[in-house]
Amino acid sequence: MEEKINKFREMIKEKKIIDSMLALLQWDLETQAPKGGYKLISEMIGELSLKSYNLTTSKEFLEMLKELKKNEEKLDDIIKREIELLEEEVEKIKVIPSEEYKMYSELTAKAQGIWEIARENNDFESFAPILEQIFNFNRKFIEYRGIKEDVYSEILNDYEKGMNVEKLDNFFAELKKEIVPLLKEVNKNKRDFQKKVKFEVSEYNQKLFSKEILEYIGFDLERGVLSESAHPFTLTVNKDDVRLTTRYLKDFPFSSVFSTIHEGGHGIYEQGVDEILKDTILSDGASMGIHESQSRFYENIIGRSKEFWFGILEKSKFKYSELSKLTLEEIYKGINEVSPSLIRVEADELTYSLHIMIRYEIEKGILSREYLVKDLPRVWNEKMYEYLGVVPSTDSEGVLQDVHWSCGLIGYFPSYALGNVYSLQILNAMKKDINIEGTLERGELKRIKEWLREKIHRYGKLKTPKEIMVSVTGEELNPEYYIEYLKEKYKNIYN
């Protein structure tokens, strides 16, 4: 048995090295590679993906899993969970012809460069053909599982176990029911709070502040790095090498501040996985929903609170000199103005979920063949008008704004909404142990990190999202706290 387990650990090590290399190539592609390099790097990604595919679908690997499972009672919880997840993964990919698997990996690698250029040039047409291929591959890969109807539910379940279209339809309907009237209420008292926090800061100083904030919230910059990209993201090479990006807008420094805190939340999660899981396949977040609960927790519940900024102004070494001219109240209201805007990543908390709904409905519509990819700019703009009352004047600010689809992340967006909801459930649990306001005011963010680490981060994928939520909060997904939070917060600001 020991021999079998050693064999297993060896193969997992090999798989993890391939995955880390893929992560590094991905990182390079999005942060540094020149256009001339896209082709070769995409090919490399294709080659490595195929290698990873071949490894996990090989007879040897499958036999090994079977053998181990026969003696399940002799295995510890970690390896049991690894086998469970590997079986799920293998089930999904082994039905895909290897050549298609490779093609798709290459395609999504290439697509990011094409998306970036299309966004720069406001040229949806140059992106549409590859986007269509990506959607088609996603549909086809699900169909290979024998599923012909309701493909999207299956995709959603891949990101968040147990999720499907019906549940999300209900979930979003409930959010909409609560948020839309609240938004109307707020709009009656509409005021321009944000202009006070819009000032010019050099990129150099924005970088300094971003790093200061990361350290302040507890992200370890010896085991991670902050860089730049067209669209902020987090990527893990391993738990000692967690990489974040942000982007700097010269005349709106809070854009990078909140991107940085958001990605910092993801990064803290990844860095906090238990050392014992490092060389296992359980060494990252439980699900994308739980992951987003951490990033949105840091970005909004912490980063957009008055107490956090009180602490920063008192405790942090570097801060924008312009902040000293503002009252705490002005900063707080400035970073919490509600205003239907074009760009999701800069949306306030109240309109944010409406942005997600638009993407959710579009993904659903394309996969069910209700919409055609070529019609997306029109559909996007119609939905923007319907939900938010604003229409982008360019596709760059509209349908081309997000990187996700070009990476093949169809079905990812709902994770953000789930993350919002989870984050408030988690806050509610945390409050029983920690005086959050005081902790933030005193700048003791390490305490919050430690709590999250203890309850969530260290487990990595050892627990399911559901197990985590139940053990931490005593219940499963429950939008109640989130809706309550929004109501209270915004009635207070717009009283």
Place this chain on the structure above:
Amino acid sequence: MEEKINKFREMIKEKKIIDSMLALLQWDLETQAPKGGYKLISEMIGELSLKSYNLTTSKEFLEMLKELKKNEEKLDDIIKREIELLEEEVEKIKVIPSEEYKMYSELTAKAQGIWEIARENNDFESFAPILEQIFNFNRKFIEYRGIKEDVYSEILNDYEKGMNVEKLDNFFAELKKEIVPLLKEVNKNKRDFQKKVKFEVSEYNQKLFSKEILEYIGFDLERGVLSESAHPFTLTVNKDDVRLTTRYLKDFPFSSVFSTIHEGGHGIYEQGVDEILKDTILSDGASMGIHESQSRFYENIIGRSKEFWFGILEKSKFKYSELSKLTLEEIYKGINEVSPSLIRVEADELTYSLHIMIRYEIEKGILSREYLVKDLPRVWNEKMYEYLGVVPSTDSEGVLQDVHWSCGLIGYFPSYALGNVYSLQILNAMKKDINIEGTLERGELKRIKEWLREKIHRYGKLKTPKEIMVSVTGEELNPEYYIEYLKEKYKNIYN
């Protein structure tokens, strides 16, 4: 036969993908990876190096080379040259036990992180053990070839075919004989020209100007990228993805200007290799000496000329506003001040070769066991005092200043001196076709690039360094032009 050639091309493609991946990992390690990532990335480099080793020393590969060689008359020049170089390479590495080959690759990958930290902390002792291992591996790898005496000559020959200690001793003796009296002469008229070109420029503007200059000299930023690292370098993923780094000193913008031009010279060479060689192993520079001839040509002959700055001031879109306050003469003298300094990469052209000699003598001394690694700080400082009359106050500014040894580049430094000498021979030939002064004044640097491309760059490794020099200049290495150039240039400046 066609089948055999196809098989060959396939294996070369595989080898090149591994090499490109190694290049990307190297790049990541030096430009972005956090400390926590060094370990895993070094391991990956070790794994990939082993793969590359196994590929080129496999029976299959060796048989294939033999088979092809049997029918040499049916092969074209490109594949013939590839086989020749591959045989040379295989001869050298197949005598090394594979485990040692891998260990050494991992070691040099790790060493760069250790060097960087040691330099930061002025802590030679923490770097010494790994540096000693690197020297030992280099000696051992040569000894595996059956060579026990004069190991350094063999190493020099690896970098520049035909080179050995005797030739370089003579070469450096000649340089010394000419340069030292010239330096004395100049020192009699010592003046502080440089202070005029020392002014503060934000990193942001330095970046802008660096990119502007790269475009100006003809480096293609669509097929290349400029980033930052502790020590500037050039790295090629393939000819469409050529990566340069520089470093920015806040109060001395010309430091990054000349680093950038230097690396730009390397980069232009790599980008200019003929498309037909792209998928062959001939797709980079002929030798490191020829490579340095291009970088030093751009850095010094072009970049430190009066006419180049006249052209820049007239033609380039972005330039430092401080430059408009200076006369052309002030700029010219400011960037050509002769002053014995501590840092090689910032040395003037006259003292530069003395810096190289110090490294040459140290490498020779360690490989022949005359010096011990632990004594290097002392030896370094003694030689600095002897040759340049200055002594660094810290090891960071002394023996720890260069990245080369940590990368395993023992024997590389003489390439810089050879490059200087070659570059003047090349200039002499170029003058017969191009009015250099006028071309620079009119900002027509593309003409110079095209000439170099036509005569040198496009051949990649298809020609030997000697063949290149003979075909371009009609003779082999000849220091005459270089010495003449230095004499004329500096007598003029210090008249």
